[in-house]
Each structure stands twice: as structure tokens, then as C-alpha cells.
Amino acid sequence: MSAPRVLVVGGGIAGLSAAWGLSRRGFAVELFEQGPLPNPRASSHDEHRIIRHAYGELEGYAHMMPAAFRLWEALWAETGARHYDDLPVIYFMRGETPWYEPTRRSLDRLGIAHADIPLAEIPARFPMIEPAGLTRVMRTAGGGILYPVRILTDLVKLLGRRGVALHANTRVEAIDAEAGTLRTAAGTVRGDAVIVAAGAWAARLVPSLADAAVPSRQAVMFLAPPPELEAAWAAAPVMIDLGEESGTYTLPPRAGTRLKIGDHRFTRAGDPDGDRAGTDEDVARLLDAASRAWRGFDRYTVLERKACFYTVTEDERFILRREGARAWLCSACSGHGFKLGVLMGDAVAGAVAGERDAASLTRWAAGLDIPD
Template sequence: MRITIVGGGIVGLSTAWALTKRGHAVTLVERAGLPNPLSASGDHHRIIRRAYGGADGYARTITEAFEAWEALWRDLGHRHLDAVGVLCVSQKPGDEAEQFREGLDRGGYAYRRFDPEEAAARWPFLDAAALRYAFLSEEGGALHCRRIAADLAAWLAARGVVLRTHTEVAAVDTAQARVVTSAGETIEADRVVVAAGAWVLRLFPDLAGTLALFRQALAYVTPPADLAAAWAKAPVLLDIGGDADGYAIPPSGGGGLKFGSGRHKVPADDPDADRTPRPGEGETIRRWFSPPIARIEDYAIADVVTCAYTFTADKRFFLSPRGRTLVVSACSGHGYKFGAAVGRRVAEAAETGDVEGLERWLKAELPAQA
């Protein structure tokens, strides 16, 4: 089949990879370069983990995600994953870190627990006085987004995939599987997959009641010199506990130490607007990390980057089948870690027509099948 993919983020690229391996003729249309610096694939790194709190279905599905990434590494010839494990610290009963631990308990997944003094001795950037406990899951680490996107684009180009970068899509005729560019060109296909991320609402504004757009900023920081070595060999800090919804990714994949907080996101109307960091925004993000990060004022702000995400009310992936078109959104900021597996599943559905099976899988309603 001839299949057009709209969007060159991780879902679009992975779907193109999987469809190409299935023998289909693929054209991928991306509004910017590969990677798009404003997309989730344009940043240095993202977290992959087993710990999933109350979303037990996704905790199971991550097994398939790990396997799909390994298949991708074999094709690319590079393993763009720093498998350093993930660390959570709990500051008060019932906080998100504790919910992550309880999810691991329900699934019977292994982790190692540390008391506050032991955790601070092992990871000296932590303030023992702020902790109830910490725990380390060996399953997970940091995926290197830019390197994945660049290598996937090269792999696809070498196998005849047509990569239409810097090409804006103005409309999709979902019934006829036609894509119309802003220059007025029509791209004909047998199937279309739309994986446009934060830009999907421009093509399908009727989804605004289901998908909500948010702007988020992340801070790259330089730790105190005496803690640089500790951070360089640290696991991903998946959750800092308390109310901050904060996480940190140590230097990896060409990127420095990154601080992010789910509390630092705001509703947005346009994924291209308000993408310049605001004055003092890095310092605002940094403040969310005290406690439990000790000496927080000694962390210098090196850079601030912005992201745009679509979110669903249930924080699950989204699928909208429309005629000969599949509209897919790896929602809620957690989609990247499943990218290779999502691509394989979307490719299968585009080929077989099993849209209901894809939707169940995307929502993690059934245990993942290899």
C-alpha cells in the first residue's frame, strides 16, 4: 500500500519504520526538520520506566515497549538508551512517588528501597531531612530523542521512504486518503496516518473537546561542582515526591541535567506561540525542587526549553479512525517511552484494519501481546 504519514515525531517516524519493514511505500510529511526542535522529539532526552503509579495497564505494556526499542536499536545499529534505572523519593504519605511504588508492588516488579540517610549517602544531591524513603527500579532510564530521530530519518531515507520536510499540511481528506499541503499540492495514498502531536488540532479542530493543548517549560541546570560527578552517574529521578510533580534527567545523550515539573504547564491555544522562555522561568522551575534537592540555589540555570503537548482527560493515548485515515496522539507527555511499540501497532492496524484492537492496546485495556 501507499501510506502517507503526517508528522515526524516519534510516533510518525516509528510508524514509518514499521510500515517500511512490512513492505509498504511510505511518504512522511513534516512541517519542520527532522527532528522538529519544537516537538517532543526535538529535546535531548525523555524518561522510560516500568513504574506507572495507578496505570497498571501501561506498566504491563512497557514490556512490549522495551522489546520494540531493542528491535529498533538492531536496525539503527545504535542503542540510544541510557539504562541507568529510575529513582523516586517520597516526601509525604500518598504522594506520587508512593503511588509509583504501590504500582510496582501490585505488578510484582522488583525495586530496592532506601531509608533517608542511605539514599542521601548514595545520592548526595538529596536532602535526607526531606525524605520518608527512596526506591530504585532498575527498569528504565533516558531515551535520547534527537539521536533517535536523526538515525530513524537516515534509516528511512536509505530505504526509499519519501521524507517531505519543511512541508506544512493544510488539510486531510480522510475518506479519500488525500493530504493537501499549504502550497496546494495533493499527495494521494491508500491510507493516511496523522501523528501530528501538538499540531493535530489545526487539522482536526473538532477534537478540541477531547484533546487539550498545554505549554510546558523545562530547565537545564548546572549542578554545584562537587555534585557534578554524583549527577553524572545518577539514575533518572522519576519523581521528587511531595506536591511538585517534579522529575530530573541526569546528563545523557548530549543533554545536560534537566529539571521538569508537571505543575509548570499552562493551557495553550497555539503550539507555535509562547515558545520563547519567559524571564525568570528557569528559576521558577528550579524552586519546585527544594525540597528534596539540597542546596538548590547553587544550581545555575543553563538553558530553558519549551514543549507543547496534547492531553486527554484520562491521560491515555488517543485514536480517531476516520475513513481511510487514523489520527493517533500519544498524549499526556508520557507517550515517547512507548514510541517504537506504538509505531509497530499503528502500522499493523493500518495494514490489517484492526482499529478496535489498536484502540484497546493504546488505552492499555488488555495485557500487551508480543
């Protein structure tokens, strides 16, 4: 008897990881991607992404991180390349934040080292950071940088070697969740199950998602530091500013990547098929925040302004759920889904295999399972 066939829509981290998980479980897999593989328009496609255990009020996700790290290690073992730099992640707080207490609690429970850095040490240790207004600075272990373009590229090659049928430049026009089929311009493809991991485009295939998750256009800037700060940046950790006005995340220039600053305030607007060059309007808030978070921001050279997309739910939780008799939705959304994408893809593959029921998958993926 031939292996059950699963059709995966989307070649971002969630879809590729689902295909990897299905292939490991013995399924025949076909993956459909509307663009090239990997696709520069995917949310997952960038020079770097932050991975961390610190998760604030979304504590359930902190408790998923050990399993996510184990899967990343399994991936490196199979591809032969470890696209991860273990670096401290430093949080710069400017005023009281509800993020601190649950983070401290879950890091303690997980045995992840953390410590506050005396504010008096900040100017010497982090000369790029604006010290005015800081109320607490916390250093955490158990995190660092993932290198997504390299990860996606290796995953695509790995799936090819594993015999997954990869259909690049093949847009899925519709799915039939009851029949387990999908339609492309070439015709209908039959499977035993369909997984939709279509990122910011997912609601076009699963219209009910539109009520729960909206595409959000987000700005990032790649920068060259002034010469006098090059050495400091080369040794810099990942840095996250949690200030109301200065809220930003910063990835240092490591392993051939560029220095990047991004904005974690959601726009909840835009069309993922639109132009991706960062406009003046896209970067206006980011420029303002960057000039509050960093010292002497006007001395940096802007190399690129870029807009990218993800979907955002009201409470920033992921949506993994069963659709009809034969389809599954895997939406690792809300701007924190790369580090966990490998785990979400694997979990939906496990659900297709009957390893867990749909209700428990949905609850767990929403970060609602917090161990006693």
C-alpha cells in the same frame, strides 16, 4: 500491482515509528513534516527522555513496556546504534501517594526489580536531594534514559534508506479522512490511507481532537551543577520527585547531555507555534519545586530555560483511533509518549495493515488492557 501507499503526517517519534512500521510491512510510505527532519519544535526533540516500567495508576502502560523495549532493541539492531542508557529510576515520595501501590503491584507482575531505600541512607547516597519531608524512596530497575535527538536522526536516515519519501518543510493544510488524501501548498496528494501523528498540532487536522486533548506548554531547565557535586551528578540515576509541591523529574548529565529538571504539572495552555524560550512565568513553578526537591538549588547555574509542548488528555491516556474510512489518528500525548512512541507508531501501522481492529487499538492505546 504496486504496494498500497500510506501518507504519514508528522516527523516526531510517533510518525517516524509509524513510517518505519509501515515500511517493514511492505507499504509505500510518504511522510510530511512541517519543519526540518527532525524538527526542534517537536515534542519528541530533546536531549533525553525517561523510559521506565513504573506507571502508577496507569497500569496498562506498564504492561506495554516489555513490547516497547523489544521494539527499541529492534530499532537499535537496524540502525546499528543503541541510544539508551540502562539506569536505575529512583522515586522520592513526600507523603502518601496513590501511585505507589499499583506501581509495586505491576512491577512485581512484570518481574522488574524494585526496593525501598532506607531514608537514613539518602543524604550520603543522594547529596543533591533535599531529605526533609521524604517519607519513602523507591529504587526501580527496568528503565533509564533514551536519547531522542539521536534516535530521531537515525530514524530519519533509516527511513530514507528504506525508500520512504520524506517531505521536510511541507505543512499539511488539511486531510480528507474519507478519500485518504491530504493537501499541501503544492497540491493534493493521494494515498490509500493517512496517519495523523501531528503532536500538539493534531487538532488542526482532526478538529474533534480539540475536545479531548489540549496543547500544554511545559517548562524545563538545563543546569550546570556546582563543582563539589559534579562527581555525584555524573554517577546519578534518573530521579523523580512525587511531592505535591516538589514534583519534578531529573535527568542526569549522561553521554554528553546536560543536567535537566522538568515539571510534571500540566499548564494546559499556550500555542505550539509561539516562542519557545522559557520566560520567568514559564519557570516560576519549576524554580519553586526545584528548590524543594534539591538541596542548595541556588548553587546551580541555569544554562537554558526552555518551553516545549505536548497535548494533554483529561486522564493522561493516549488517543489512537480511526477517523473516517481511510485515516488514523495517533496521539501519543500527555507527557509520557516518547518511551511508547515507537510502539504506538508500530501499532497504528499494524492497524492499517489489518492486524488489529480499530476498537481494540483504541482501547489498548488508552492503557485499558491489563492482563488477568
